Amino acid sequence: MTFSEDVLTRAQPMMAAIMAHPFVQGIANGKVSDDTLNYYVEQDEHYLKDYLQVTALTLTKTDNADDIARLLETAQFVSNESKAHEVMLNITGHHVADWRRSPDTQLYTDHMYTSAYHGTYADAIAVLLPCAWSYGVIGSELVSQGANNEANPLKEWIEIYAPQAGDAIDYNAWRFDALERAVANFSDSQKEHVAQTFLKSLEMEWRFWEAAWQQTQWQFEF
Numbered sequence: 001m002t003f004s005e006d007v008l009t010r011a012q013p014m015m016a017a018i019m020a021h022p023f024v025q026g027i028a029n030g031k032v033s034d035d036t037l038n039y040y041v042e043q044d045e046h047y048l049k050d051y052l053q054v055t056a057l058t059l060t061k062t063d064n065a066d067d068i069a070r071l072l073e074t075a076q077f078v079s080n081e082s083k084a085h086e087v088m089l090n091i092t093g094h095h096v097a098d099w100r101r102s103p104d105t106q107l108y109t110d111h112m113y114t115s116a117y118h119g120t121y122a123d124a125i126a127v128l129l130p131c132a133w134s135y136g137v138i139g140s141e142l143v144s145q146g147a148n149n150e151a152n153p154l155k156e157w158i159e160i161y162a163p164q165a166g167d168a169i170d171y172n173a174w175r176f177d178a179l180e181r182a183v184a185n186f187s188d189s190q191k192e193h194v195a196q197t198f199l200k201s202l203e204m205e206w207r208f209w210e211a212a213w214q215q216t217q218w219q220f221e222f
Ligand SMILES: Cc1ncc(C[n+]2csc(CCO)c2C)c(N)n1
Pocket: 044, 047, 048, 051, 073, 074, 075, 077, 078, 081, 131, 132, 133, 135, 136, 205, 208
C-alpha cells in the first residue's frame, strides 16, 4: 500500500462524517440558514488569505520547478473562491464585517502555519491537501447526486468545487503525487508524522463546517 493509499484509507470515516454533516447536506438540498452561511463566509475569508500565505511558504520548500508552477496555479484558484462566497452572500444579502477569527478557524490556520513553517515539504503539502481534496469530494458527490439542479440556490457553489471534465490537470492527483515523492525516503516514524499532519487538517475541515453550524464563538468578550 502506498503512503497516500494508507492516509486515504484512514481518512474515510472523517470524509464520510463531512459528507453527512448537516451543513453539507444543507448545501445539497439548498437549505442553509443565513446565519450559517454568513459565519462560514466570514471565517473562510480568513482561511483563504492564510491558505495563500501558507502556499507561498510551501513553495519555498521545494526546488522542483513543476511543483512550484503547480502551487502557483493552485493559488490562482483561490480567486474563484470569492465567487463561491458571492453565491452565498447573494442569498443572505450580508456583507463581510466581522474580521475576527473564531476558535476553530484559529486552530486550523495555526496548524497550517506551524506545519508549513517548522515542518518538511511533505508536511506543508500534507497540511494543505485535505482542503482541496475534501472539497473535490464534496463537489463531485453532490453533482453525482444531482444536487446542482436549477432549484438549488447553491448550485453554482457546488459546481465551483466539482472537478471539471475538461480540466487539463488533475490537481489533487498532482498533490498526492507530490506527497508521495516528498515522503519517498522517510522512515516510518517520519511518515507517521506527515500522516498525522494530513489527518489533523481533515479533522479541522469537519470542525470548520461544525463551527458555522453551531455558530461557535469565544467564551468571553476581549
Ligand atoms: C475551510 C475551507 N477548506 C477548503 C476550502 C476550499 N479550498 C480552499 S483553497 C482550495 C484550493 C486552491 O487551489 C480549495 C479547494 C475552503 N474554501 N475553505
